[in-house]
Amino acid sequence: MDFVKEIAEMLAKTNAGLTAEEISGMIETPADTKNGDYAFPCFRLAKTLRKAPPLIAQDIASQLEKPDFVSDIQVVNAYINFYVNKTDTVKSIISQFVENGAAMFKSSIGSEKVICIDYSSPNIAKPFHVGHLRSTVIGNSLKNIYTALGYKVVGINHLGDWGTQFGKLIVAYKLWGDKEAVERDDIKELSRIYVKFHQEAENKPELNDEARSWLVKMQEGDKEALELWQWFCDISMKEFNRIYDRLGITFDSYAGESFYNDKMQAAVEEIREKGLLTTSEGAQIVDLEAYNMPPCLILRSDGGTLYPTRDISAAIYRKKTYDFYKCLYVTALDQNLHFAQWFKVLELMGYSWAADSLVHIPFGLVSLGDGKLSTRQGHVVLMEDILNQAVEKALHIIEEKNPDLADKEKVAEDVGIGAVIFDDMFNTRIKNIVLDLDRMLNFDGETGPYVQYTHARACSILKRAQYNGVSSDIDYSLISDEASIALAKAVGDMGAKVKEAADKNEPYIISRQLIEICKQFNRFYNTNNIMQSEDKQKQARLALVDAAAAAIRFGLALLGINAPESM
Numbered sequence: 368m369d370f371v372k373e374i375a376e377m378l379a380k381t382n383a384g385l386t387a388e389e390i391s392g393m394i395e396t397p398a399d400t401k402n403g404d405y406a407f408p409c410f411r412l413a414k415t416l417r418k419a420p421p422l423i424a425q426d427i428a429s430q431l432e433k434p435d436f437v438s439d440i441q442v443v444n445a446y447i448n449f450y451v452n453k454t455d456t457v458k459s460i461i462s463q464f465v466e467n468g469a470a471m472f473k474s475s476i477g478s479e480k481v482i483c484i485d486y487s488s489p490n491i492a493k494p495f496h497v498g499h500l501r502s503t504v505i506g507n508s509l510k511n512i513y514t515a516l517g518y519k520v521v522g523i524n525h526l527g528d529w530g531t532q533f534g535k536l537i538v539a540y541k542l543w544g545d546k547e548a549v550e551r552d553d554i555k556e557l558s559r560i561y562v563k564f565h566q567e568a569e570n571k572p573e574l575n576d577e578a579r580s581w582l583v584k585m586q587e588g589d590k591e592a593l594e595l596w597q598w599f600c601d602i603s604m605k606e607f608n609r610i611y612d613r614l615g616i617t618f619d620s621y622a623g624e625s626f627y628n629d630k631m632q633a634a635v636e637e638i639r640e641k642g643l644l645t646t647s648e649g650a651q652i653v654d655l656e657a658y659n660m661p662p663c664l665i666l667r668s669d670g671g672t673l674y675p676t677r678d679i680s681a682a683i684y685r686k687k688t689y690d691f692y693k694c695l696y697v698t699a700l701d702q703n704l705h706f707a708q709w710f711k712v713l714e715l716m717g718y719s720w721a722a723d724s725l726v727h728i729p730f731g732l733v734s735l736g737d738g739k740l741s742t743r744q745g746h747v748v749l750m751e752d753i754l755n756q757a758v759e760k761a762l763h764i765i766e767e768k769n770p771d772l773a774d775k776e777k778v779a780e781d782v783g784i785g786a787v788i789f790d791d792m793f794n795t796r797i798k799n800i801v802l803d804l805d806r807m808l809n810f811d812g813e814t815g816p817y818v819q820y821t822h823a824r825a826c827s828i829l830k831r832a833q834y835n836g837v838s839s840d841i842d843y844s845l846i847s848d849e850a851s852i853a854l855a856k857a858v859g860d861m862g863a864k865v866k867e868a869a870d871k872n873e874p875y876i877i878s879r880q881l882i883e884i885c886k887q888f889n890r891f892y893n894t895n896n897i898m899q900s901e902d903k904q905k906q907a908r909l910a911l912v913d914a915a916a917a918a919i920r921f922g923l924a925l926l927g928i929n930a931p932e933s934m
């Protein structure tokens with residue numbers, strides 16, 4: 368039974384003057400169950416009914432007839448609170464699960480509308496550092512969340528594969544490069560010579576001129592220049608893919624910045640035709656003073672294109688190609704101005720979709736705490752080092768806790784990487800994070816391993832009980848204690864949390880719900896002796912365990928985390 372729908376239909380029959388659909392969207396689930404399982408706030412009705420909201424609440428409540436599934440209706444200030452019959456709550460949730468499995472947490476509200484998500488987007492020939500970790504895991508999780516809601520998601524890796532760094536890299540490679548060393552150490556060697564270039568160029572500025580002329584050669588299609596460029600790209604992609612594989616992340620498009628080389632001219636012309644382009648100190652800009660922003664740079668004085676130029680033509684291309692409903696850009700907060708500027712340029716160009724459908728999804732900084740995270744290479748912390756250290760530590764813990772576990776290495780990989788991902792998305796995105804392996808791998812904290820461990824515990828109960836999943840006639844009234852009901856509700860809320868996470872573009876809504884389910888699960892587990900309960904009750908309880916395990920697995924998958932069955 369869909370309680371929200373039932374309650375909404377009941378309210379729609381009163382003089383509230385709203386349709387059941389409108390009411391559905393207004394019904395809330397109170398944080399404290401003392402205030403009911405569902406609540407209808409009457410504030411918005413004050414305008415049409417011309418009465419104080421608390422009086423409206425009283426009036427509407429007096430028109431309601433309590434159906435069987437509702438145990439009580441109470442008015443508190445402007446809220447009408449509904450208390451659902453306990454047995455009905457449990458019954459509704461478990462039977463939905465028995466019928467649909469984890470599909471009960473999904474929905475089709477996205478109705479196949481297209482959402483492009485631009486995430487990860489590292490720069491070629493530069494190390495994949497901790498900052499890119501955030502974009503990668505947040506973007507991937509949003510992709511999973513929107514997919515679960517029936518949107519068609521296009522994951523785009525907007526690789527930084529064009530620009531001045533390549534001219535510098537070619538010069539550096541020609542002066543100090545060694546083919547074998549690059550093939551052996553890939554990005555590490557490339558970034559070594561790239562750093563050396565910057566050091567040397569301080570005293571020899573002519574190196575910069577050389578770099579510029581190599582970039583021009585690239586732009587003109589010079590064979591040698593392009594071969595080297597392609598080689599650098601291939602080497603970088605090999606390393607990036609190694610990380611993506613470990614994280615289980617894939618993209619639908621790898622159209623990076625270079626993809627727009629032959630498309631930018633048209634965009635620049637269009638900006639010019641619309642009279643938006645002005646010259647400033649030799650460069651071509653769009654003046655944004657009227658919008659309290661510095662100008663958006665479109666062409667450098669030497670005619671070269673810039674980061675915003677590429678983003679503008681990419682957005683136009685994506686709109687044409689995918690006809691997106693939204694296009695999300697997951698990058699660090701420090702790119703706020705960049706996005707605000709070129710979003711505005713598109714709007715001024717007359718693309719009315721720009722204002723509503725382009726969304727920057729910013730996130731805070733990552734810093735290193737004293738969580739014993741060593742850096743191998745000076746101050747650049749490579750993402751792979753972090754993953755390796757987390758996995759190593761996870762293996763160590765598993766060896767202590769459960770030395771006989773089969774497949775220890777695989778489980779340690781899932782737990783170590785899961786710990787890093789979960790920690791990244793445990794708080795609202797904008798909050799800075801401090802990397803601390805001790806904290807993220809604490810099995811008793813609010814962490815990935817804690818959630819994975821709870822899931823494994825649920826799986827082991829089902830295994831020991833030889834539970835086979837087919838439970839057609841469950842007597843739900845046998846589950847009536849508070850802990851069980853709280854667990855059922857936490858499981859039942861997962862679907863609504865997926866919608867909330869999408870509304871706010873906040874994966875932490877999912878991680879918090881996972882913690883809630885796990886806490887309730889452990890309470891349920893400690894207060895109910897599942898194995899010793901008599902047969903009928905045991906079946907009912909096992910069904911609840913099964914649903915909880917599925918909800919945890921589902922939530923972890925949304926975050927991009929594996930759920931081992933034993934740990």
Ligand code: ARG
Nearest residue numbers: 485488489490525527678698
């Ligand atoms: N490559 C950029 C960086 O590492 C991120 C690109 C984000 N996407 C975009 N369309 N601008 O900072």
